[in-house]
Amino acid sequence: MKLNTKSRYAVMALADMSKFPINNPVSLRDISLRQSISLLYLEQIFLKLKKSDIVKSVRGTNGGYVLKRDPKNIKLSEIFQALDQKVKTVGCKKDSKKGCNGKSAKCITHELWDELEIYINNFFENKKLSDLSLNRGDN
Amino acid sequence: MKLNTKSRYAVMALADMSKFPINNPVSLRDISLRQSISLLYLEQIFLKLKKSDIVKSVRGTNGGYVLKRDPKNIKLSEIFQALDQKVKTVGCKKDSKKGCNGKSAKCITHELWDELEIYINNFFENKKLSDLSLNRGDN
DNA sequence: GAATACTTGACTATTTTAGTCGGGTATATA
DNA sequence: TATATACCCGACTAAAATAGTCAAGTATTC
Numbered sequence: 001m002k003l004n005t006k007s008r009y010a011v012m013a014l015a016d017m018s019k020f021p022i023n024n025p026v027s028l029r030d031i032s033l034r035q036s037i038s039l040l041y042l043e044q045i046f047l048k049l050k051k052s053d054i055v056k057s058v059r060g061t062n063g064g065y066v067l068k069r070d071p072k073n074i075k076l077s078e079i080f081q082a083l084d085q086k087v088k089t090v091g092c093k094k095d096s097k098k099g100c101n102g103k104s105a106k107c108i109t110h111e112l113w114d115e116l117e118i119y120i121n122n123f124f125e126n127k128k129l130s131d132l133s134l135n136r137g138d139n
Numbered sequence: 140m141k142l143n144t145k146s147r148y149a150v151m152a153l154a155d156m157s158k159f160p161i162n163n164p165v166s167l168r169d170i171s172l173r174q175s176i177s178l179l180y181l182e183q184i185f186l187k188l189k190k191s192d193i194v195k196s197v198r199g200t201n202g203g204y205v206l207k208r209d210p211k212n213i214k215l216s217e218i219f220q221a222l223d224q225k226v227k228t229v230g231c232k233k234d235s236k237k238g239c240n241g242k243s244a245k246c247i248t249h250e251l252w253d254e255l256e257i258y259i260n261n262f263f264e265n266k267k268l269s270d271l272s273l274n275r276g277d278n
Numbered sequence: 279g280a281a282t283a284c285t286t287g288a289c290t291a292t293t294t295t296a297g298t299c300g301g302g303t304a305t306a307t308a
Numbered sequence: 309t310a311t312a313t314a315c316c317c318g319a320c321t322a323a324a325a326t327a328g329t330c331a332a333g334t335a336t337t338c
Contacts, residue, residue, distance in 0.1 A: 001259075002227040003140055003252070005296060015247045027314065035247070041297055047316070060305025061313045088141040108154045108174070109147070112271055119262050120140075123255060132251055144327060166283065180328055186285070199336025200282045 007085040009037050010045050014054070014079065015132045018071040025064030045083065052082035071130035080124055087120045089113035146224040148176050149184050153193070153218065154271045157210040164203030184222065191221035210269035219263055226259045228252035 012035050017026045028046060032039040046065055049055045054074060055065045067074070080086075090113040151174050156165045167185060171178040185204055188194045193213060194204045206213070219225075229252040 001140065001142055001146075001224060003229070003255075007140075008229070008248070008252070011251070012246060012248050029314075038297065040299080043315075043317085044297085057315055059303080059315050061307065063305070063314050065315085085140060090142070090147070107151060109151050109271060112150070112266070113142070113147070116142075116262060120259060123258055127251070132248060168283075177328065179330080182284075183328085196284055198284050198334080200338065202283050202336070204284085
């Protein structure tokens, strides 16, 4: 059970951005250097963040990306959703009528995984980008 | 972020077993049929559960596996550990001196992932096999 | 002694992940 | 207006993890 790098990097990159004055475009190149994340990979990630309205882009020289909202208003759950990163504990279909394992009803542990999924989502739902303790050190 | 089938099947299989009188060996063949899990795969899983002292085996005809403890005393976290299923949210080394991304210190979001890991482990730590609502239906 | 059921390591197909590549387009500034 | 910077975007790919299967056993009961 592990988090993929895309979502992790997304949070890292946004946390990096949030250290700078809002409306000041931050280039992916800079983030790439500071956080040691491949520039090309970051581009992929930011296209998704843009589509989900978390950042906006400024093209051209001195361009970059800008947070669309105050970090206080950006929930981590949004970031994960932007990257299609779902917490999927089960193969079981949500639709209980179909059944989980070809059988007629929910599988024996269905409730458990549902509960876990809600539990984890809850964590991200309650965390804001601004909650990350941003030490102004060398990172 | 998803759970692998091995851990999921392990929980399903043990939940299945716990419906039967303790000390009554349950064969993998039966579990396989009831839960629609490959027999060969179950064998792999149960070897690990056995090594971790969660079940014991009874060989021969009418043999099978038996829970070594009351379901009330089997934490889900033990089952996951038995299958080497760890909650790994980060690539960062635990050892904070090494640094996470080749840089000198912890990465900017290190605390967050640690927190998440503890949060999730906590879920499994507090759930017992006996907590699974076992409807005596067709599963 | 035949059938049942656990034991074990090695193997393999498929899927997912973690990126890279190549060729764009838009904008600022010199 | 040329050029460098930086975003845009789909397609591709190597490597790792997952989800199993296979083969060849051993132990026990009826």
